[in-house]
Amino acid sequence: MTTTLDGSAPPRRTYDVGASDEIAERGRLVVTLGEGADAVTVGVFRFRGRLHAYENRCAHQGGPACQGRIVSRVRERLDDAQRSLGLAFEDDSMHIVCPWHGFEYDVTTGRHPGRPDYALRPVTVGEEGGRIRVSV
């Protein structure tokens, strides 16, 4: 198990990847930036209005984590006596799920909810003048 969240290598180039309205709330855009051996595939996601971007490479086995399901975190509800009331989605949450093996990541942190050192590599993303810019 390895994580690619090492913060190394400063961004070398900023790319305009599209218009802001192309990524809706809880939506995504997955793009490959650059060519050849230097190409990096990045997923850009919007949650609570903000953009978050990560390399499309799962911390588990390197799967395409940014191309998986987008789903709310599942919680188990308990009553005051600690009895289970069953499962429920936490509506104000957004997970991205690696389709290879199901590793889930909180889109706001890029981290696995139960093992935070399993994390996606964050990528710098910003919005300006209605355009989305990603730096890798």
Place this chain on the structure above:
Amino acid sequence: MTIDDGVRRLPTQEITTHTDSREILANAARDTERYGLDEYFIVDVDSHHVELDSWPEILEYLDSPVLKDTAHQMMRNWPQASHLALHNHPPGLTMQDVSGRIPHQASLAEETPGAASGAERDVTLVRRAMDAMSIDLQVVFPQPMLETGLHPQPQVASALLQAYNRWFTSQILPREPRVRTMLGLPFEDPDACLATVEEFADHPGVIGFLVTSQRHAGVHRNAYMPLYRMLEERGLPIGFHAGPNQADSMTSTMNRFLSAHAMSFVTCNMTHMTNWVINGIPERFPGLKTIWIESGLAWVPFMMQRLDHEYYMRQSDAPLLTKPPSHYMREMYYTSQPMEWTDDALLEATLRAIDAPNSLMYSSDWPHWDFDVPGRIASLPFLDDHAKRNILGETARKVFGL
């Protein structure tokens, strides 16, 4: 304003059951480059094809006119049975894809242009997976068919296995020389096991036989000794392919698929391993190669310690043994998937305990939800290159005579 040069939007923004296997597995190519996997001889000792896609074709290979009629009537009259007739597909298996989070487990529903039959489609899918993961040879098994070991009607199980084995050897193996298989044995019927080996052992591409999923027959029963003798004499390995069952006495208390899956695969093979070793089968058939498949590795050092501990106090319960149980276990073979790599120190100890450089064989288990890419072995930090080459293919070359 337009997007910059050098920006390419992926045509598949979300991977689904309809995504091409080569696209699903595209990231495995990074491992090929990073670890030089093209320079390795890679044998995948446990993978699966989607035999239910070809189910009507397979059922045509049933011998019994009565059973074939039953199958035809089921397919014609039962709305959901067109690809399940006679099968004991357990409903719990549909939980495997974690509610759509792992689509390839549920279905490989991608396009296969030009595939005129289920067999052609299957071979196409197998080739795509092999190429994407830089695999040279792949040992291919069915999926739900492995549950036949738990079929409520053993005669039907035997007939289905015979039909499937005939279909696979006549329709799949001739189409792709990189595919090999170990064929399932109708284990409830020892005579039928012998007939299965007799019929298929010499077929090109058949490199061994499997005990699949069942956990209710004691593998030490005298009735099985002729089978073990036959396999030993032919130099063909026997594999124990574990399978899940949420209705086992232990797992029936479990309310989550995770729990049942984690326990059930392992206890299936723990049961057989215990009977196999304590009854001295390795002493009786020292030339019979034994392979433990799809049950991971973490259970093996536990069983080595547990059985040795008890054997030292109760030697008279295992009189055929001349060495501790762990000795025999170390001389068997294990497929790697699902390799429980959550703690480096524990995995390193496990690999040392089983003598992994000489006993472990890489397996992907593709397209199952917990599959492992070859990079998993190549990235192990505590094995040298020689050990990795053995695990990825050289040990399999030796065991199967590839």
